[in-house]
Amino acid sequence: MRLALAEAERADRSGDVPVGAVVLAPDGSTVLASGHNEREAGRDPTAHAELLALRRAAAALGQWRLTGCTLVVTLEPCTMCAGAVQQSRVDRIVYGARDEKAGAVGSLWDVVRDRRLNHRPEVVEGVLAEECAHLLTAFFRDR
């Protein structure tokens, strides 16, 4: 999560909402890829930290299936990213702050643990939640 927080701070530099993500290999410690929100920087509505990190992790492994991998992200994923997590077959999501306004991993929806789906990753929430949330509140306060 510390690495994801460092990624989030990079987003802030381009005026993007500070969200950072890291994908860990099945060994649980090797960093395969990371990403931060680049919607403003890339003028791309889908350039969320999680999507960028998942794409880079797949490129690093040379396959789209990220079975056994862990996605670590500072903010609860939105519906788009929760869908991408489901599609990528990531086995574990670890997130920091909850997103009560748009979260799709427990807050507004729980897309990844929907029992109708055959792949449901483990979810660990609240890791360094205060630090993750503080980065966001500081960003919006400065706007």
Ligand SMILES: [Zn+2]
């Ligand atoms: Zn998202």
